[in-house]
Amino acid sequence: MKDIEVPWVIQEHTKVKHELLKQYISPWMNILFRTQKKFRYPQVLIYIDGFSGPGIYYTDEKRDSLCNGSPLIVAEIANTYIEQDKSRKILMYCIDIEKKCTDILKERLKKSNQYDQKWEVYEADFERKIFEIISDIEGKKLVGAPMFIFIDPIGYSGYQIGILKDLLSNPRTELFINFMIYDIVRFCETKQFESLLTKQFGDEEYKKIDTTSNPETKQLYLKNLYCQNLRKYANAEYVMPFRVNTPDQGQRPRYYLIHVSKNIKALKVMKNSMSKISQADYSFEAIGINTLQMSLFNDPEKISIEEKLKEYCRSAFPKPLEYTHIEDWAYVNTNGVAKTIKDSLKILEEKGIIEIRRKKGQRANTVTDGALIRFSKDYIHE
Ligand SMILES: C[S@@+](CC[C@H](N)C(=O)[O-])C[C@H]1O[C@@H](n2cnc3c(N)ncnc32)[C@H](O)[C@@H]1O
Structure with missing residues (x-):
C-alpha cells in the first residue's frame, strides 16, 4: 500500500x-x-x-x-x-x-x-x-x-x-x-x-x-x-x-x-x-x-423458508414443537426473521400441513411463544 x-x-x-x-x-x-x-x-x-x-x-x-x-x-x-x-x-x-x-x-x-x-x-x-x-x-x-x-x-x-x-x-x-x-x-x-x-x-x-x-x-x-x-x-x-x-x-x-x-x-x-x-x-x-x-x-x-419449516416440523412428527424452538431453529437455518417465520407458519396452517395449538387467550391470527405446532398426519407421506 x-x-x-x-x-x-x-x-x-x-x-x-x-x-x-x-x-x-x-x-x-x-x-x-x-x-x-x-x-x-x-x-x-x-x-x-x-x-x-x-x-x-x-x-x-x-x-x-x-x-x-x-x-x-x-x-x-x-x-x-x-x-x-x-x-x-x-x-x-x-x-x-x-x-x-x-x-x-x-x-x-x-x-x-x-x-x-x-x-x-x-x-x-x-x-x-x-x-x-x-x-x-x-x-x-x-x-x-x-x-x-x-x-x-x-x-x-x-x-x-x-x-x-x-x-x-x-x-x-x-x-x-x-x-x-x-x-x-x-x-x-x-x-x-x-x-x-x-x-x-x-x-x-x-x-x-x-x-x-x-x-x-x-x-x-x-x-x-x-x-x-x-x-x-x-x-x-x-x-x-x-x-x-x-x-x-x-x-x-x-x-x-x-x-x-x-x-x-x-x-x-x-x-x-x-x-x-x-x-x-x-x-x-x-x-x-x-x-x-x-x-x-x-x-x-434455493429452498424457501416455508419449505424448510415444513420439513422441520415433519421431521419431529408426531411430536409437537414449541413456537420458540421453531423460531430459534429458523433464525439459524433459514433467511427468516420473526415476522416471515410466523407468516410462513400461518400459511402452512391454512393449507392444513401443520396444526397450531395456541394457548388460551392467543388470537387465531397470531403464532407466538407457548403455541405448540405439530405436523399434520394427513401430509406425512406427501
Ligand atoms: C478495507 S480497508 C478497511 C476499511 C475500514 N474497515 C472501513 O470500513 O472504513 C482494509 C485495511 O486493512 C489494512 N491492513 C491490511 N493488512 C493488514 C494487517 N495484516 N493487519 C492490520 N491491518 C491491515 C489496510 O492498510 C487497510 O487500511
Missing part, C-alpha cells in the same frame, strides 16, 4: 458495508447498555476494528469532500449513547498495518473523543496485535464485557482462522467478518496465494474446488466451506452470511458479511437489523445455512 494515496475514494460496495455496520452497531449498543443497566452491571462495551483504515474516505473523484470510515462511524454512534448516560464506557481499539492510515485515524479519533473514552489506534498487524489488546482488556478485569470485532481486510485475510476461536472464548464476543469472495475466487487457483488461503480456511479443502465450474458455483463452494470451517476451527455456534448484492455485480457478490457468535440473541438482533434495511439498488440477504444436511455444493437459498 506504500504508493496508495490515503485516504482513497469510497466505492459503492463500501458504502453498503458502512450502512450495514451502522444499522447493527446502534441496536447492539442500545440493547446491551440497557441490559447492563437493568441488571446493575457497569455499562461497558468493547469495539475492536481489526483492519480500521484511516477512518475517512473521499466521497468522490473530485476529492474535495470526505465521509467517515468504520472507526469514525462507530465513534459517532458511541458518542450519542454516552451522551444519554455519562456512566457508560465504550472502549475502542483500532488496528491498521499502514502508518499512513493510523496517522490520520489517530488525529480524527482524538477529535471525535468527546467523552474522554479509551480509544486507541495501533499501527500493527492484526494477528499480532489482537492478543495484546485482549490481555489489556483482561488486565482491566473486563473479561466478560460484550465485545464486537469488525474484521475487514482487503482481499484475502492473512490471519489464521484458528485465532478466532480464542476471540470467541468470551461468549459475548461477536465477529463481523468481511469475506471477500470475489477476490478469493480469483486467487484460489494461484500458487502464490496458497499459504495465505490455507491460513484463512484452516486447511487445504478449498483446493477441491471444481476448477471447471462457473464463478457462481465456485463462490458458493468457498462461502459454504468458510462458514463450515468457522464452526470447525473457531468453535463458532452461529454463523450467518449476509450476501451484499451490488448493482454492478449481478448475482455474483463482491463480498459476504458474516456474523459469527455463540449467542442466539446476538444472531437475532443482527438479522432483525439487517432485515430493516431496504434500498432500491442493494439487497442484504441473510443466507440461512442448514447446518446438518448441507453439502458444500448446495445452495441454501
Whole structure:
C-alpha cells in the first residue's frame, strides 16, 4: 500500500458495508447498555476494528469532500449513547498495518473523543496485535464485557482462522467478518496465494474446488466451506452470511458479511437489523445455512423458508414443537426473521400441513411463544 494515496475514494460496495455496520452497531449498543443497566452491571462495551483504515474516505473523484470510515462511524454512534448516560464506557481499539492510515485515524479519533473514552489506534498487524489488546482488556478485569470485532481486510485475510476461536472464548464476543469472495475466487487457483488461503480456511479443502465450474458455483463452494470451517476451527455456534448484492455485480457478490457468535440473541438482533434495511439498488440477504444436511455444493437459498419449516416440523412428527424452538431453529437455518417465520407458519396452517395449538387467550391470527405446532398426519407421506 506504500504508493496508495490515503485516504482513497469510497466505492459503492463500501458504502453498503458502512450502512450495514451502522444499522447493527446502534441496536447492539442500545440493547446491551440497557441490559447492563437493568441488571446493575457497569455499562461497558468493547469495539475492536481489526483492519480500521484511516477512518475517512473521499466521497468522490473530485476529492474535495470526505465521509467517515468504520472507526469514525462507530465513534459517532458511541458518542450519542454516552451522551444519554455519562456512566457508560465504550472502549475502542483500532488496528491498521499502514502508518499512513493510523496517522490520520489517530488525529480524527482524538477529535471525535468527546467523552474522554479509551480509544486507541495501533499501527500493527492484526494477528499480532489482537492478543495484546485482549490481555489489556483482561488486565482491566473486563473479561466478560460484550465485545464486537469488525474484521475487514482487503482481499484475502492473512490471519489464521484458528485465532478466532480464542476471540470467541468470551461468549459475548461477536465477529463481523468481511469475506471477500470475489477476490478469493480469483486467487484460489494461484500458487502464490496458497499459504495465505490455507491460513484463512484452516486447511487445504478449498483446493477441491471444481476448477471447471462457473464463478457462481465456485463462490458458493468457498462461502459454504468458510462458514463450515468457522464452526470447525473457531468453535463458532452461529454463523450467518449476509450476501451484499451490488448493482454492478449481478448475482455474483463482491463480498459476504458474516456474523459469527455463540449467542442466539446476538444472531437475532443482527438479522432483525439487517432485515430493516431496504434500498432500491442493494439487497442484504441473510443466507440461512442448514447446518446438518448441507453439502458444500448446495445452495441454501434455493429452498424457501416455508419449505424448510415444513420439513422441520415433519421431521419431529408426531411430536409437537414449541413456537420458540421453531423460531430459534429458523433464525439459524433459514433467511427468516420473526415476522416471515410466523407468516410462513400461518400459511402452512391454512393449507392444513401443520396444526397450531395456541394457548388460551392467543388470537387465531397470531403464532407466538407457548403455541405448540405439530405436523399434520394427513401430509406425512406427501
Ligand atoms: C478495507 S480497508 C478497511 C476499511 C475500514 N474497515 C472501513 O470500513 O472504513 C482494509 C485495511 O486493512 C489494512 N491492513 C491490511 N493488512 C493488514 C494487517 N495484516 N493487519 C492490520 N491491518 C491491515 C489496510 O492498510 C487497510 O487500511
